[in-house]
Amino acid sequence: MQFSTRAEYGLKAMVNLAEAYPESRPIQQLAKEERISVKYLERIFGILRRSELVVSHKGKSGGYTLAQKPNLLKVGEIIEALEGTIAPMGCSSSACSQKDSCASSKVWGILEKQVRKTLYGIKLNSLLK
Amino acid sequence: MQFSTRAEYGLKAMVNLAEAYPESRPIQQLAKEERISVKYLERIFGILRRSELVVSHKGKSGGYTLAQKPNLLKVGEIIEALEGTIAPMGCSSSACSQKDSCASSKVWGILEKQVRKTLYGIKLNSLLK
DNA sequence: CTATATCATACCGATTTAGTATGAGTATAG
DNA sequence: CTATACTCATACTAAATCGGTATGATATAG
Numbered sequence: 001m002q003f004s005t006r007a008e009y010g011l012k013a014m015v016n017l018a019e020a021y022p023e024s025r026p027i028q029q030l031a032k033e034e035r036i037s038v039k040y041l042e043r044i045f046g047i048l049r050r051s052e053l054v055v056s057h058k059g060k061s062g063g064y065t066l067a068q069k070p071n072l073l074k075v076g077e078i079i080e081a082l083e084g085t086i087a088p089m090g091c092s093s094s095a096c097s098q099k100d101s102c103a104s105s106k107v108w109g110i111l112e113k114q115v116r117k118t119l120y121g122i123k124l125n126s127l128l129k
Numbered sequence: 130m131q132f133s134t135r136a137e138y139g140l141k142a143m144v145n146l147a148e149a150y151p152e153s154r155p156i157q158q159l160a161k162e163e164r165i166s167v168k169y170l171e172r173i174f175g176i177l178r179r180s181e182l183v184v185s186h187k188g189k190s191g192g193y194t195l196a197q198k199p200n201l202l203k204v205g206e207i208i209e210a211l212e213g214t215i216a217p218m219g220c221s222s223s224a225c226s227q228k229d230s231c232a233s234s235k236v237w238g239i240l241e242k243q244v245r246k247t248l249y250g251i252k253l254n255s256l257l258k
Numbered sequence: 259c260t261a262t263a264t265c266a267t268a269c270c271g272a273t274t275t276a277g278t279a280t281g282a283g284t285a286t287a288g
Numbered sequence: 289c290t291a292t293a294c295t296c297a298t299a300c301t302a303a304a305t306c307g308g309t310a311t312g313a314t315a316t317a318g
Binding site: 058 | 305306307308309310314315316317318
């Protein structure tokens with residue numbers, strides 16, 4: 001079970017933005033400070049923006065700002081937006097025809113619930129230095 | 130965050146073996162009952178055997194048996210063997226140079242601990258029908 | 259107007275997934 | 289003893305995903 005670096009980079013950058021809150025920061029700066037490819041981080045922030053976790057400001061002296069206060073933003077929201085889902089197996093959340101008869105789907109169900117509980121229990125401000 | 134079907138198939142087959150315990154069952158039968166490709170399941174059982182979760186019996190009327198009683202076998206062992214690791218990010222368990230300064234690694238650490246606790250808390254016999 | 263930003267899209271090489279193909283080795287039923 | 293039923297190793301494949309790059313359009317502060 002592995003999250004991709006998308007989640008790692010995105011979370012790092014979000015923590016960085018939380019430190020700047022309510023100021024905004026451009027991708028350039030975030031990428032430099034967190035040692036991430038600028039272009040890749042641009043795409044990651046496309047996802048975060050469309051998920052309304054972040055607000056963009058175009059043009060000179062533009063950049064990104066957290067859409068909410070750091071103490072309201074849950075890490076689970078960020079991870080879920082970046083990874084697409086938190087479910088450890090496709091069958092655990094979506095409609096699986098054998099759901100009832102399948103013993104292992106019980107495991108994925110329990111696990112997803114736990115992971116979700118854990119990640120939604122962590123607020124962004126608790127990660128500040 | 131997704132486990133592969135390797136984990137799903139392996140777990141299903143292990144539950145099936147738990148039902149047969151202490152009898153053994155050939156791959157053919159397991160694959161048919163769980164609707165999994167025979168050849169693919171063969172390879173999955175190679176992993177399980179090398180991890181000593183399962184014992185093989187060669188030749189005619191051979192097959193696989195659980196290496197331990199179903200109430201001693203933890204789901205976490207099975208998943209970890211099949212997935213290679215339970216860590217949600219490479220940096221959470223292995224040596225990461227920025228481990229202390231990295232805010233997000235804190236999240237992966239907490240999460241891995243939770244997932245491990247959850248999966249090792251489930252015994253195979255609790256999944257029997 | 260111009261420099262600095264976001265933002266969309268398409269491309270790339272590498273790796274992983276899920277599965278197949280081939281065939282060797284092994285033990286047992288009959 | 290032999291045919292058969294099984295394990296088991298290795299190599300291959302198509303498709304998807306990953307991490308990243310390239311190109312260029314669009315918006316805006318100053």
